[in-house]
Amino acid sequence: MKYTLLAISLSSAIIISCEKTKITVPPEVATFTNQSSGIYFITAPGVTYEVPVGVTTISDKDRTITFSVSSPTGAVQGTDYTLSGTSVLIPAGQTLGKIVVSGDFNSYSTGRKDTLVFTLNTPEVAPSDYNGSFKLLMRGPCFDGDVTITDMAGDYTKTFENASYGPYTTTISGIISTSATTGKGSIDNLYDSFGPVEIRFDWTDPSNTMVEIPLQKTDLEYDVGQPFYVRTKPGASNKFSVCNQQLAFILDVLVDINGTLYYYDNGVEYTMAR
DSSP states (O other), X not given: OOOOOSOXXXXXOOXXXXXXXXXXXXXXXXXXXXXXXXXXXXXXXXXXXXXXXXXXXOOSSOEEEEEEEEOTTOXXXXXXXXXXXXXXXXXXXXXXXXXXEEEOHHHHTTOOEEEEEEEEEOSSSOBOSSXXXXXXXXXXXXXXXXXXXXXXXXXXXXXXXXXXEEEEEEXXXXXXXXXXXXXXXXXXXXXXXXXXXXXXXXXXXXXXXXXXXXXXXXXXXXXXXXXXXXXXXXXXXXXXXXXXXXXXXXXXXXXEETTEEEEEEEEEEEEEEO
């Protein structure tokens, strides 16, 4: 949380106990490092994409993570794309690895789109039950005016405020089209604090793709009866890019005190990237 309440009340006493507390160590699992999706633009021969893989514990021995991959859109391994291997080696003392995906530029140079679904498998390291799959959208060279707005959904692990606070993760979900050139969805963990709020997209002018967070009340309060509000600053340069999978906008955070909105944080330079 980034906001500070005006007062904190203590309603319980401190109880000292001589009983021992049993500590439960969670089991080791393999994950996609808390990422669930990504987009891969194959803009030239040799451009690759790295799918992150990790384990939740450190070991003094090498570990192998196995996975399977499928394509609901019909991409063929060995023809449309290749992988760095059928498993990922995590060296002793480390927790991270990667699957390198190499798309065939000839297959995607005309703007073709495909989806790959990676699924972690047992045997050596069990997959987690919360982050055991990763969906990768692959497509050829991109033009921001050629928008499939649902491509903007997913996690943005490189979220920064004023280029200094961060990175942290925000998530866009529930995107729907509202016209041929507009859409809307929800953005969660905005300002590293707030629950889902509405976000809007407009690519009516392909050379000026715009994003807006309309003025709205959030799920948190500065003090009792003093809710936070957010909005993108009117008149500012608030942009999004399907091709770069990035958003850049100016955010205002306000507090409603007795029916009047006051700035809590004025003009935050907000950036989001995968």
